[in-house]
Amino acid sequence: xxxxxxxxxxxxxxxxxxxxxxxxxxxxxxxxxxxxxxxxxxxxxxxxxxxxxxxxxxxxxxxxxxxxxxxxxxxxxxxxxxxxxxxxxxxxxxxxxxxxxxxxxxxxxxxxxxxxxxxxxxxxxxxxxxxxxxxxxxxxxxxxxxxxxxxxxxxxxxxxxxxxxxxxxxxxxxxxxxxxxxxxxxxxxxxxxxxxxxxxxxxxxxxxxxxxxxxxxxxxxxxxxxxxxxxxxxxxxxxxxxxxxxxxxxxxxxxxxxxxxxxxxxxxxxxxxxxxxxxxxxxxxxxxxxxxxxxxxxxxxxxxxxxxxxxxxxxxxxxxxxxxxxxxx
Numbered sequence: 001x002x003x004x005x006x007x008x009x010x011x012x013x014x015x016x017x018x019x020x021x022x023x024x025x026x027x028x029x030x031x032x033x034x035x036x037x038x039x040x041x042x043x044x045x046x047x048x049x050x051x052x053x054x055x056x057x058x059x060x061x062x063x064x065x066x067x068x069x070x071x072x073x074x075x076x077x078x079x080x081x082x083x084x085x086x087x088x089x090x091x092x093x094x095x096x097x098x099x100x101x102x103x104x105x106x107x108x109x110x111x112x113x114x115x116x117x118x119x120x121x122x123x124x125x126x127x128x129x130x131x132x133x134x135x136x137x138x139x140x141x142x143x144x145x146x147x148x149x150x151x152x153x154x155x156x157x158x159x160x161x162x163x164x165x166x167x168x169x170x171x172x173x174x175x176x177x178x179x180x181x182x183x184x185x186x187x188x189x190x191x192x193x194x195x196x197x198x199x200x201x202x203x204x205x206x207x208x209x210x211x212x213x214x215x216x217x218x219x220x221x222x223x224x225x226x227x228x229x230x231x232x233x234x235x236x237x238x239x240x241x242x243x244x245x246x247x248x249x250x251x252x253x254x255x256x257x258x259x260x261x262x263x264x265x266x267x268x269x270x271x272x273x274x275x276x277x278x279x280x281x282x283x284x285x286x287x288x289x290x291x292x293x294x295x296x297x298x299x300x301x302x303x304x305x306x307x308x309x310x311x312x313x314x315x316x317x318x319x320x321x322x323x324x325x326x327x328x329x
Contacts, residue, residue, distance in 0.1 A: 044293035059297035137168025167197030269303035
């Protein structure tokens with residue numbers, strides 16, 4: 001069966017080297033030990049070709065939708081950041097053009113220059129044939145509900161393409177308050193993939209809800225990964241505890257989320273969170289993803305093969321929902 005994975009990452013080391021190392025350090029990036037007993041994801045991320053295709057073929061993955069992994073243009077203000085985003089997008093477009101049936105792209109945006117984001121999204125969708133954009137968390141303390149990003153959101157609506165809201169490392173004040181004074185290495189784990197960046201992405205979506213942004217843009221389409229970034233288990237409670245404070249909203253918070261947010265399985269390959277996602281978002285809102293190269297294609301495929309769904313629903317999870325949302329088929 002056709003299988004589409006849409007939280008799959010790449011980087012361009014030559015372009016990353018142009019970013020001020022001090023800016024990279026301030027954002028919390030540190031040297032990391034590669035995982036034990038498996039391919040090094042930091043070596044795999046730059047490669048968009050035969051090795052990536054081989055791993056896809058071994059796991060039966062038909063299409064990867066690629067997006068930039070940090071450090072990236074969100075660390076670079078002004079013209080330099082705009083140029084860097086453009087260069088990364090051009091690099092990805094060139095790689096996709098060599099294997100157009102296997103690789104697609106999400107735009108990398110110059111988030112440090114909000115006024116330039118809409119134009120770059122427009123260029124990437126109309127000229128480079130990208131399928132939307134991926135935004136890595138906050139930028140200089142701003143979430144997407146900041147008014148400066150209104151033109152970006154309006155452009156995504158006009159183009160009818162989704163924005164993938166992906167986690168990022170926590171800003172320094174958050175890192176110090178929540179994740180300091182932990183053993184070396186575990187501070188990063190708890191702050192990022194072990195916990196912190198999932199809750200930050202959930203907060204990102206909730207800010208868009210409670211600040212009225214999803215009501216303002218009811219046709220805005222968002223994607224989040226990691227089986228819903230903790231939101232499935234919290235939807236009912238969010239509605240319950242906010243009932244007295246949401247007169248300014250046109251729809252209950254949970255309804256806004258399930259109507260405008262799609263979720264992927266990226267990096268979460270066990271049944272309990274999948275069942276929570278299925279019971280809250282429904283099968284039409286869940287899409288398969290791996291989180292390559294940080295997770296293994298084989299891990300994702302093993303999870304997919306063990307999901308107990310009717311054939312029609314399995315097809316939706318494997319490719320149908322992604323095909324429809326991204327207009328792939």
